[in-house]
Amino acid sequence: MSDIPNQAFELRDLTKAYDGFRLGPISFALPRGYVMGFIGPNGAGKTTTLKAMINVIHRDGGEVKISGVDSRVVSMEEVGVVMDTPMYVGEWTIEALRLAIKPFYAQWDDSIFTARLRDFDLDPTKQIKDLSRGMGVKLQIAVALSHHATLLILDEPTSGLDPVAREEVGDLLRQFVADERHSVLFSTHITSDLERVADYITFILDGRVVFSGTTGDLMEKYVRVAGDPSDLSAGQRDLVIGYSSHPTGFDGLLEAAHRAELPPSVLTEKPSLDDIVIYMNKGAHRG
Amino acid sequence: MRVASGLPSFWGPTQRGTGGPSAHVGLSGWGTLTYRTYCLYCTYTSGPTADSPAHRERQPMKIVISNRSGVAIYEQIREQIKAAIMTGDLRTDEALPSIRGLARDLRVSVITTTRAYADLEAEGYITTMPGKGCFVLPRNEELARENALSQIETALGQAISVAKQNSIGKNDIITRIELLWEDSDE
Incomplete structure (x- = not known):
């Protein structure tokens, strides 16, 4: 048995x-060695959750454990944080930043930092406020790698990036978890990033966890349905999540387990992750 | 671990798909992520892989992933590795790439490659040695024969349905098969 806890992190009844x-109470956990995508519409509570996890804001209640230890006492060397914009002084150069943060990390490795800056085409003499969105993300990832973080927590790392830069960030995350001790939690509203990369998905709506589990289970749990509204009884219609009808037909989401309860004339197909988010959101806010 | 020259080495930046003539990773349309190929042999060869003897000597086996085929990615990986074992491209006792290395290189989640390998193991194609990785098991002749027969049945089934749609009789088909069989012997 290894003495490394097999949970990368665990949230219990966080409020x-x-x-x-x-927000909350929400609970979910990620096994060590995997990537979790954290999704939900704007305002669902994604950033609040992440900030409470890393103690940027105080939580009202509940528990957050990182590698089995309360997040308020865990060594922050373990955690690499990538926020929307770098939480560093804009006037500083990257080199000044290195000198400023290095003393806070016992495991800091200058050679890794230098190498990553080179890989990412980041000029150490550049001021942080002059970095583009993608460069800011890469700088924060470089910092996290240099202090040997084992858990990366990223808030919308791919928003505002073009497809090429998004793919690069995705590659970095995959490279990171090639080491089985490493784990990643990242929030995003660009679900196309996730269907392939994320091992696990946690989906929140209005401050509540709607689903937390493997990506495969989520995709198999629901089917997209469409068809002629007159084929459905009122009871059958209530099974359809996010039901919407228009002159030419209806569409919505259905739990795959309920498929047999709808008439065979209704078309069913594999939903995309976007379908799931959109219909569930619509379903939650209907009437 | 070193990967094929067309992929970035550790944390490499952006030279994807632009490797030299011996790059075995063809990232066709990687911007739109239509499909990508990946050379299996490079993953467990140490040193500069493009020049490794194993690579030069052999026809590299590739895994090609389609995002739009509708076939689950783990099934695509599983079937292609299975095919490589059946044809002998992957030999008995040969090491497969690590689950995490393959996930990174194919740009899929770890659970996806884990599932493909678990299926292969359950079906008796590979074995996992804890701490060492996954290896190809000796080819099971009976399994191979059954697999071949099922492929033949599928192909013949297609032929029969074309024949029926066009009112072509059974004997005509049998004659065709005999002719083609003799032709291929020459």
Whole structure:
């Protein structure tokens, strides 16, 4: 048996309330060595959750464990954080940043940092405020790698990036988990990034976990349905999540287990991850 | 671990798909992620792989992943490795790429490659040695024969349905098969 906990992180009944918004209680966990995508529409509570995990904001209740240790006491060397914009002073150059943060990390490795800057085409004399969105993400990843983080937490790392840069970030994450001790949690609203990369998906809506499990299980749990509205009884219609009808037909999402309850004339197909997010969101906010 | 020259070496930047003449990784249309190919032999060869003897001597086996075929990615991986074992492209006792290395190189999730390997193991094609990796098991002749027969049945089934649609009789087909069989012997 290894003494490394096999949970990369675990959230239990995490809550946080703001005026007009209530997160949780939410619970989910990620086994070590995998990538988890964290999805949900804007305002669902993704960033709040991530910030509570890394103690940028105080949680009202619940537990967050990283590698089995309470996140408030765990060594932050373990965790690499990539936020929307780098949480560094904009006027600093990358070189000044290196000197400033190095003392905080016992395991800091200058040679890794230099090598990654070179790989990522980042000029150490550049000021942080002058970095593009993609370069900011890469800089934060370089920092995380240099202090030997085992868990990367990224907030929307691919938003605002073009497809080529998005693919590069995806490659970096896959490269990172080629080491089985490493894990990744990243939030995104670009679900096309996820269908292939993410081993696990956690989907939240209005501050609640709707689904947390493997990507395959999520994709197999639902089917997209479409057809003629007059084929459905009222009871059957209620089974359809995010039901919407228009003059030429209806469409929506259905739990695959309910397929036999709808007439065979209804078309069913594999949903995309986008379908699932859109219909579930529509279903949650209907009437 | 070193991968084929067309892929970035560790953390490499952006020279994907532009490797030299011996790059075995053809990233066709990688911008749109239509499909990609990946040379199996490079993954477990140490040193500069493009020049490795194993690579030069042999027809590299490739895994080609389609995003649009509708076939699950783990099934595509499983079937292609199976085919390589059946044809002898992958030999008995040969090491397969590591689950995580293959996931990274094919750009799929670790669970996807894990599932493909688990299926191959359950079907008796490969074995896992803890701490060492996955290896090709001796070819099971009975299994190979059954596999071949099922392929033949599928192909003949297609031929029969074409024949029936066009009112061509059974004897005509049998004659055709005999002719083609003799032709291929020459």
